[in-house]
Amino acid sequence: MTSKTPDSARLNGAASAPRGASRPAEPGASTPATDPAMTALLREALAAAGGWLPFDRYMSLALYAPGVGYYANARRKFGTMPQQGSDFVTAPELSPLFGRALAKQVAQALAVSGTDTVIEFGAGSGALAAQLLETLDASGTPVSKYFIVDLSGSLRERQAERLARFAPRVEWLDRWPDEIHGVLVANELLDAIPVELLRWDGQHWLQRGVTMDEQGALSFDDRPGEARPPTPPEHDVGFVPGTVTEVHPQAEAFVRTLAECLKRGAAFFIDYGFSESEYYHPQRTGGTLMCHHLHRADPDPLTLPGQKDITSHVNFTGIALAGQDAGLRVLGYTSQANFLINCGLVDLMSGADLAQRGMAHRLIAEHEMGELFKVIGFAPGDEFDSLGFSAGDRSHTL
Template identity: 65%
Template sequence: MSLAALIHAEIAAHGGWLPFDRFMNLALYAPGLGYYAGGRRKFGRMPDEGSDFVTAPEMSPLFGRALARQLAQAMAASGCRDVVEFGAGSGALAAQLIAELDALGSGPARYRIVELSAELRGRQRERLAPWAGRVEWLDALPDALEAVVVGNEVLDAMPVQLLAFDGQVWRERGIVSAGGGFAFVDRDSPLRPPLAAGFVPGTVTEIHPQAEAFVATLARTLRRGAAFFIDYGFPEAEYYLPQRHGGTLMCHQGHRADPDPLAAVGDKDITAHVNFTGIALAGQDAGFTVLGYTSQAHFLLNCGIAGLLEDASLAGRAMAHRLLAEHEMGELFKVIGFAPEGGAFEALGFARGDRSHRL
């Protein structure tokens, strides 16, 4: 069965209308068929490599080297020897972190990866072969965990629900079959954005129950350690500004972005920006303490990337600059840190420029 046929069958099984989060889940993660489950190369610097987008670890190894300093501090503060990464992609970040943590004398006893894609697991095994004795893969989050957790561009890939506002009422946006393709149809729903006012007629936006549930589950699972998530997004007050009335949903294919998730289904990534206020509240309500929240630029500078740049080549400095530049990844990407109840510490990455008060 093709991915399209699978989704059409799912729509029929749901009475002819499928919530967008279920559609997004199938488009990205349907076993053997979804975007992340297929054999297409996703990660790389250039479209002529056959890739669709670039993440920070592929852009510069200094990303992982700087982040490793935060992980080393968290490991020392918590007494944890394990690192757990969610959605390790190509394995680039894992390789950078293990190598740098080893160099810092904080090498993890185990580096555990939670990865749903069998195809990506295979690529990660090749990349991480030098540390094969310490790397293991998990199918799901363990019931109890003592580790320092990291996730780079994980929350943005979790399925979202779409809401549409006509000026009077909110409706949930879902998917119907339309010939051989798909179309949007809105239905009455009790769902609402977390903010009550400020929306203009025609607004389409997202809510993030799956990402928030994931963080809440992690908070109940992580007994000792810390967790750091890096992703693009905003605090709630900025996420739902009137000028963002089209929402943040975006697709990526061949290093080009487009807003149409109903075309080329399974051949491109689908993402939405993160509402970091919702993520912080979900964590707090489940027992986490927020260690800090800041821009990627502030976080990496706090973790010593400036010193690492001194020994980099000119080309290496240019690529690393994209991690810090306000008009590139430096401001759009944010970092949020958590610790279990009773395990808070002054996290290095938030020493300057902490924006927790804006969440």
């Protein structure tokens, strides 16, 4: 998996109020799968599945299929310039102060747990890793290893080039370590984990899947299934027929795996999303699914598969419960703005020039990334007073 952060254009297309994002394409609205290799792969997968793929399987292929998936091909993803072929800008690329502030939380967690290892899932361009290592080294915080878990070979190459000066401490892993003794960080990882897509027809929740016609055009097809939102069944009557939403079993399974592996240390996830009551508000009729290509947002995941990002907001209540049920303690949950301010971002901005301050302000501005993005922290065993949640903790809202 890999991390990604919307720029302002992406945020404008994302859901920040109960009504949510624009509705995905309706069943029967055919769109072409333009990449021949991806079309062939999808056709083969559909044939093996009897002509219908559940959306989470389609999303997995579109993002991660070896060689042709969005995060598995050589196409550029991250950057501030759409004319250079990038699709969105990550928070660490937007401002180096993001990583410098986060480093204070990482340093505290390393000291409290008595560990000296950092592990990052989905390291993107390597910008966050560079910022964390630079800041931790400058503060005298010992880091003996910085592990990166990333499925994208092309991104690994970019990361290795950017982080060459930190060799040999930086290492890449193909899978979860059997045990983690250290601090895990993940900036926009959970939103890239495939989701199941559901539609309420007024009486039942139907599972949304994908089909392909003889010409290679993709369309949605809704069928009966077992999945439903994690709200009580009696709440279903409040949903408008035609409502589309997502459920996140794979993201929750990821957190349960984390609980099995994390023996000492802490984990911090930064992503955009909501608590369950906000996520499944009956007025959010269109769900949160959104795609991004050349810094433009659109709600149709069936166009350009493998060539654009597909993302969903995070249900942080589900993430918190998955961690707790598997034995982790929730250190806190708050907005990105609160978290970064608690970690000293304002002081860092005071020492920056005007241009740097302007870019860093986007990290905490309510209409930019400050409120839509949230941070949740976990630790095994005993909790500690985590710096990033020292003010404005919203754990009670989960």
